[in-house]
Amino acid sequence: MGLNSFTRDNSIFENETVLRDEYTPDDLLERDDELAAYQNALRPVINGAPPKNIFLYGQTGVGKTISTDLVLSQLQSDAEQYDDLGVETIYLNCKDLSTSYQVAANLVNVFRADDPDQSTISTTGYPQSMVYDMLWEHLEDLDGTHALIVLDEVDSIGTDDGILYQLPRASTAGHVTDTYVGVIGICNNFTFRDNLSARVKDTLCEEELHFKPYDANQLGTILRHRAEKAFFDDVLESDVIPAAAAYGAQESGSARQALKLLYKAGDLAREGERSTVTGEDVENARELIAKDRIGDEVNSLPTQGKLALTAVYTLERRGETPSKRIQIHEEYERHASAIDADVLSIRSIHDRLSDLRLKGILDGEERNDGRGGGSYYQYQLGDREDIIGEILQEDERLSALF
């Protein structure tokens, strides 16, 4: 097999960069109300007053992070004209950080990342109070009068909200003088607020901004705007953007996802060496993205999760699905001991299974047969058996099971 030569295939994309995830637009469409509210909430800062704590709610891809970017950089540059004002922003993405301790330790590391003299600290091992002390010290050392701490995806810390209690109180409790500390929390989960303890709710939720999912019209505007830069003229057939916008609105209301769909559709047209992108490309792109997602999810599962899934898979192959968790656990026990892995209790497997169900990899039907039956879940693979089987067999440790 020989290689094809690399040639510039410029008939579809004029500049595909603008469709990528990493691309940050310099203005944000269809979010005027939210931006106005956001700026309003930050107004005390420009007056030299202590900042309000702000909470942003909304699903992924509705512009929360980009709004924060835009509003804060505007605030910083506007603050420069006042000599008695210095606004510092500290950004931390809390994804994968499940406790307050880790958030605090990572915040310390954000400070230290800018400073080559200091090495970053480990995220385990220190007593909790020492980590907080280090954090106060760094905040104290800031030049500015205001420190705005942005905690993105803060809902991943769950119910352990100690850091959210400590940070806003840093100045009043005397840990930090000379600098006002404000917290901006961004979360995807609307129920996060309810999980917070009462003391945190009082201090932290002074200002709440809600970002609604985009509807099909708004997505259409965004896509058209972006497509104009990304594609050459007349490449998109007229039904492409409406179709992508409709799918996007229907599934998530996320601009990110709608853009991904449009990008993939363009990609398909390019692969097929066609000169236009059609509605059919959008349809196919949607299918591919869904498959990719499942594939990625399965691949990133830990061994025990894969074993649980394998158990359902082999049961399905034998036509014994939908099955109850006891059957699945028995099957799982056979597999796990066959490959010499730890055999977990039924309670743990039950957690794996509901995790798989939440991710949409497994279908779980809740049943209740009443007295003599009780209520239980029945699991099966749904219409994704072939993809899942394929991916499981690629796993080295598991391949012996097939």
Add this chain to the structure above:
DNA sequence: CCTCCACAGGAAAAAGTGGGCG
């Protein structure tokens, strides 16, 4: 309308992990 099955899923205890410090 009450009971009672068989599970779901929360909570707490226990076991295990990784790093700091003297």
Add this chain to the structure above:
DNA sequence: CGCCCACTTTTTCCTGTGGAGG
């Protein structure tokens, strides 16, 4: 090296629940 700290994962224990059969 032994011990402490804080976290994570797993196990153990237990309360809660919807509806068929009484």
